[in-house]
Amino acid sequence: MLARAGRMPPTIRGKFTEGEAAALTVVADEVKRCGVCDLPLDKVAALAGCSRTTVQNALREAHRLGLINLTHRPQRGRKSLTNLITIASGEWLTWIKRGPAASKAIGFKLLTAAKNVNPTKSTTDEKKAFNERSNRGQQVPRRQTAQRGRGRAGHAE
Numbered sequence: 001m002l003a004r005a006g007r008m009p010p011t012i013r014g015k016f017t018e019g020e021a022a023a024l025t026v027v028a029d030e031v032k033r034c035g036v037c038d039l040p041l042d043k044v045a046a047l048a049g050c051s052r053t054t055v056q057n058a059l060r061e062a063h064r065l066g067l068i069n070l071t072h073r074p075q076r077g078r079k080s081l082t083n084l085i086t087i088a089s090g091e092w093l094t095w096i097k098r099g100p101a102a103s104k105a106i107g108f109k110l111l112t113a114a115k116n117v118n119p120t121k122s123t124t125d126e127k128k129a130f131n132e133r134s135n136r137g138q139q140v141p142r143r144q145t146a147q148r149g150r151g152r153a154g155h156a157e
Contacts, residue, residue: 009095012067019050020058027085032096037085059085067092
């Protein structure tokens with residue numbers, strides 16, 4: 001579903017599988033937000049809901065088609081920095097600029113906590129009051145049992 005979020009023109013979207021398009025949608029969101037995507041492949045895969053290999057395939061194919069530019073950042077004697085991904089396709093850049101904000105969700109209502117309160121469960125205010133009574137040394141009311149008045153077996157009263 002992420003791939004159909006409207007972050008890619010249909011002409012470009014049709015060249016990729018659902019998982020690859022979802023990965024490129026995550027990249028497009030990051031490019032819209034920051035101008036460049038420097039997320040690690042594992043993070044893109046997690047956000048897109050696909051595997052790391054699917055993300056690699058998507059980036060490789062998009063680069064081969066000339067849709068994105070990849071800048072590799074190797075470090076001598078250390079682990080390489082993440083690749084920098086920019087969108088090279090003018091059509092795709094225009095599509096992203098005109099589209100909805102990357103962080104703005106469309107199509108559902110946000111739920112507030114007040115609407116999701118279960119009336120049969122105690123609230124945090126009641127729990128705080130209980131803890132305050134306990135801490136001040138006040139007697140906390142207890143339930144009466146039917147066996148009150150009887151002594152325990154083996155104990156004298």
